Amino acid sequence: MLWAYLYFYQITLDTHQESGLSPVDSAHLEIPSSPVIVYCEKTNHIVQRNHAALQQGIEIGHGLAQAAALCPHVCIIPFNVDNEHLTLTQLAHRLYPLASDIVLDTHNTLAVRLDNLVHYYGGHKALWSTLTHELSQSNVHYHFATAWSIEAAKVLALKGIDRYYDNHDDIRQSLSHCPLSLTALNKKTKEALTRVGIHRVHQLLAMPVHELGRRFDNNTITYLTALRGEVFPRVKLFRPAEHFEHFALLPFDVENTQHLIPFMEKLLEYLAHYLRARNLQTSTLSFHIAFRDQPSNHLEIKSALPQSTSDSWLSLLKLRIENLVLPEPAVSLTLRCDNFEAIDDNNGDFFSNRFNDVAQKQLIGRLNAKLGEKCTFKPSISNTHQFEYMSNGPRLTKETVFSSDIVPTFLFEAPKPLTQSTQVCFGPVRLHSEWWHDAPHKRDYFIAQTRQGVRMLIFKDEASKWWAQGLFS
Amino acid sequence: MKLCAEASVYLEKTIPLSIILYIYTVFVGVMNKSVSALENHPHIWRAREQSQCEERFSLGYDQLDQALNGGVSPSGVVRIRTLTGIGELSLFKQVLSQHRSHKMIVFINPPGRVQTPWLEAFGINAEQVLIVKPHTEKESLWATEQCLKSTACHCVVVWNNAVTAKEARRLQVAATHNDALCLLFTAPNKNSDDVTQTLPISLDLCLHYREHALEINVLKQRQGWPKNNIVIHNKWTVDNRAIKWALEHNKVKRHVLHSVS
Numbered sequence: 044m045l046w047a048y049l050y051f052y053q054i055t056l057d058t059h060q061e062s063g064l065s066p067v068d069s070a071h072l073e074i075p076s077s078p079v080i081v082y083c084e085k086t087n088h089i090v091q092r093n094h095a096a097l098q099q100g101i102e103i104g105h106g107l108a109q110a111a112a113l114c115p116h117v118c119i120i121p122f123n124v125d126n127e128h129l130t131l132t133q134l135a136h137r138l139y140p141l142a143s144d145i146v147l148d149t150h151n152t153l154a155v156r157l158d159n160l161v162h163y164y165g166g167h168k169a170l171w172s173t174l175t176h177e178l179s180q181s182n183v184h185y186h187f188a189t190a191w192s193i194e195a196a197k198v199l200a201l202k203g204i205d206r207y208y209d210n211h212d213d214i215r216q217s218l219s220h221c222p223l224s225l226t227a228l229n230k231k232t233k234e235a236l237t238r239v240g241i242h243r244v245h246q247l248l249a250m251p252v253h254e255l256g257r258r259f260d261n262n263t264i265t266y267l268t269a270l271r272g273e274v275f276p277r278v279k280l281f282r283p284a285e286h287f288e289h290f291a292l293l294p295f296d297v298e299n300t301q302h303l304i305p306f307m308e309k310l311l312e313y314l315a316h317y318l319r320a321r322n323l324q325t326s327t328l329s330f331h332i333a334f335r336d337q338p339s340n341h342l343e344i345k346s347a348l349p350q351s352t353s354d355s356w357l358s359l360l361k362l363r364i365e366n367l368v369l370p371e372p373a374v375s376l377t378l379r380c381d382n383f384e385a386i387d388d389n390n391g392d393f394f395s396n397r398f399n400d401v402a403q404k405q406l407i408g409r410l411n412a413k414l415g416e417k418c419t420f421k422p423s424i425s426n427t428h429q430f431e432y433m434s435n436g437p438r439l440t441k442e443t444v445f446s447s448d449i450v451p452t453f454l455f456e457a458p459k460p461l462t463q464s465t466q467v468c469f470g471p472v473r474l475h476s477e478w479w480h481d482a483p484h485k486r487d488y489f490i491a492q493t494r495q496g497v498r499m500l501i502f503k504d505e506a507s508k509w510w511a512q513g514l515f516s
Numbered sequence: 517m518k519l520c521a522e523a524s525v526y527l528e529k530t531i532p533l534s535i536i537l538y539i540y541t542v543f544v545g546v547m548n549k550s551v552s553a554l555e556n557h558p559h560i561w562r563a564r565e566q567s568q569c570e571e572r573f574s575l576g577y578d579q580l581d582q583a584l585n586g587g588v589s590p591s592g593v594v595r596i597r598t599l600t601g602i603g604e605l606s607l608f609k610q611v612l613s614q615h616r617s618h619k620m621i622v623f624i625n626p627p628g629r630v631q632t633p634w635l636e637a638f639g640i641n642a643e644q645v646l647i648v649k650p651h652t653e654k655e656s657l658w659a660t661e662q663c664l665k666s667t668a669c670h671c672v673v674v675w676n677n678a679v680t681a682k683e684a685r686r687l688q689v690a691a692t693h694n695d696a697l698c699l700l701f702t703a704p705n706k707n708s709d710d711v712t713q714t715l716p717i718s719l720d721l722c723l724h725y726r727e728h729a730l731e732i733n734v735l736k737q738r739q740g741w742p743k744n745n746i747v748i749h750n751k752w753t754v755d756n757r758a759i760k761w762a763l764e765h766n767k768v769k770r771h772v773l774h775s776v777s
């Protein structure tokens with residue numbers, strides 16, 4: 044087995060920065076980022092800080108007072124485990140189309156099983172670049188490592204080795220240097236081990252299991268066998284939710300609804316991607332706008348017609364939000380969508396209206412290849428009132444097209460003498476040929492009907508002979 | 517009764533009861549199995565399976581649409597046995613001109629030169645029309661199949677008198693799989709044998725012109741019953757009716773200039 048372990052060490056900070064600045068802004072304007080820290084109230088520690096904060100001297104583990112003293116204008120984001128877990132779940136949703144076995148370990152770590160995927164991606168390199176590309180799309184920072192079990196990979200990832208190993212010897216080599224403090228052994232066990240001089244993982248792994256089993260409890264032994272990769276892991280695999288839900292923490296408190304729209308638009312884009320990938324559409328959306336003190340505001344938007352694109356929803360959203368008054372500044376947004384409808388033939392397939400120029404050209408090419416160039420032709424038209432020259436002009440253009448009441452559907456190659464008895468339904472229409480033609484003629488045209496109901500274009504020439512020239516279908 | 521009892525006693529003597537029960541259950545099992553196999557046969561169509569929401573292309577004539585459950589199915593083969601020139605194409609004017617206008621309409625082996633101004637008057641964008649003139653009937657069937665399979669065509673209108681059941685099946689499958697319609701015009705048959713020849717297609721129509729009206733017989737249709745003698749008054753060319761009407765209804769008395777009242 045081969046597992047990759049991903050440790051998103053500043054996931055709150057990453058989501059804050061992503062929602063705060065759109066990539067266009069940050070790329071073009073080169074705004075120097077202001078110092079931002081994530082502060083955990085429970086432990087009174089700074090848990091995450093950005094590069095600007097580091098330059099000011101703020102380190103992870105400092106207290107709030109120390110940080111404020113170092114940098115008075117620092118932006119502080121409160122740390123919230125639930126929010127981090129939500130963001131991690133969203134990341135897992137992004138990865139799920141690419142990897143089947145995903146395990147959400149803690150609020151900021153997840154593990155992906157790789158060995159069963161290598162076959163489909165055609166190699167370790169292709170697989171890993173696919174996964175990392177998806178992660179880079181979501182702009183998150185992470186440490187990663189690979190190993191034969193989740194536990195072993197976790198130790199390596201927490202150490203931050205950021206290397207992809209698929210060779211057992213390499214993994215063993217790097218694992219052996221890891222300090223014992225990174226392992227998930229409980230504090231008591233770690234202390235006991237340190238007391239007897241075991242500081243590194245390789246020392247621990249070198250100990251025979253039955254020796255350890257005499258001194259330590261069952262949990263420790265289970266962990267150690269997992270660390271060695273000797274047991275099949277019993278983990279709960281991540282399964283994507285059947286509904287769509289996306290959470291976004293706002294980078295600042297939004298006081299009016301107009302400023303909410305860009306964030307909502309972003310959520311709608313996520314929804315559009317989600318729907319497009321699954322060939323679905325929806326007719327109801329619900330936004331939850333959360334506030335600090337007040338209960339969250341529930342905003343439901345309905346559309347008469349099921350829709351899938353973000354543009355169509357955005358126009359509805361704008362109308363809906365126009366007369367909404369926020370009771371206090373909003374802090375976070377959630378977009379949820381429960382009811383989906385499959386796009387089928389009746390409500391318009393994605394592909395049915397796609398003009399397929401290539402298919403047309405391919406078809407004409409194939410017909411020409413087999414039947415000959417002269418067998419297929421497009422209708423053409425020329426600027427004349429004479430039936431025999433109407434449809435064999437130059438190529439058709441938009442301007443030259445004209446319609447006429449008495450033009451037949453089909454014209455015979457040459458006029459045939461009229462032999463049947465017919466009854467005239469329409470006419471006469473007298474047409475003279477143009478003087479520059481070789482044999483000018485004058486004809487009286489009629490539409491006539493035979494006894495069987497066939498309507499023909501007939502004419503009487505100057506010699507009073509009757510001819511049939513075309514058919515009306 | 518007595519005999520039956522005797523027989524059962526005899527059977528009980530010779531064969532244990534459990535075996536009789538076993539034979540009975542096997543027999544019933546085989547029967548059920550054969551019935552269920554029949555039930556699952558894909559060629560059996562049931563009225564309850566008719567999808568209600570299936571889209572239909574209306575022809576624009578109420579009586580005919582009613583007989584066809586709302587109109588022509590958007591994909592599949594429709595055979596029309598008709599003389600050329602009795603308004604058989606005009607019958608499908610709505611189908612041809614009002615749906616899937618971004619796709620092509622292909623005329624294969626038409627009975628004459630298709631006139632561009634007529635196409636425009638008909639409501640078809642002439643730029644989306646392709647006319648194919650194959651040399652043989654076999655080639656025209658090949659071209660029809662290619663057009664249906666290309667997914668670039670809304671409708672393929674083909675004139676062909678040599679379609680067999682096998683070829684019709686191929687066309688039907690190609691049309692339904694690629695969401696295209698095929699109108700197959702054939703000459704009306706004099707032979708009674710040919711009239712009864714049915715093709716595995718969605719719709720089979722026969723047109724006659726009788727007493728200033730078009731009479732349509734629905735010979736066969738999928739998911740519906742045949743129906744005869746649907747009479748339609750369609751006008752597919754201009755006529756002198758307006759002039760005739762004006763002449764007949766000209767009740768205005770001629771005023772004589774010199775008349776003295």
